[in-house]
Amino acid sequence: MEMNFDKLDGLIPAVIQDAQTSEVLMVGFMNQEAWEKTLQTRKAHFFSRTRNRLWMKGETSGHVQEVERIIIDCDEDSVVLKVRQVGGSACHTGKRSCFYRDEKGEEIDGAA
């Protein structure tokens, strides 16, 4: 599959979902290189918009995301990765998921 990177300045959003629980762990962005690295290595790679560079999730923390399934949308402009989250937490705060607050800022019970 060829992804369409044209709609968002060379990027596509990637939804990272726990392969077992279907919890959404994080959303990242991929450029063409990050997409290809993810396909080749079966480990989630992203393009950091703030650092302006390719990175592998877990490259410093060890919290690698091992890709079990890749699912592509109808327009080829976003992907879902079903992953095994090494270390059990995807978020830099140490939480399991980056999605842990409701619209009032209250911490939620249960899974995103």
Added chain:
Amino acid sequence: MEMNFDKLDGLIPAVIQDAQTSEVLMVGFMNQEAWEKTLQTRKAHFFSRTRNRLWMKGETSGHVQEVERIIIDCDEDSVVLKVRQVGGSACHTGKRSCFYRDEKGEEIDGAA
């Protein structure tokens, strides 16, 4: 919660997830107005990048997304909406989810 619309030209990605099954149904983009309309109406609104305008999901198809929960990420730059999908399909192809193919283009079994 104030969302950060600055990182992506005034937009944030919104992951739409079935509230019952946790299946990812689609990914859309919201600007400030779409975000506020979603909060006010509890129906998913997006900003169309191709049509350059606000739209409510289901405004023509009737396949409205009734928002049951809103979950915000650590950086306040993306959201998950847990929805009840009216009509049972989120995708313009008639499928339940926009995510229905793997990286080889094969239709997947089961849920995204």
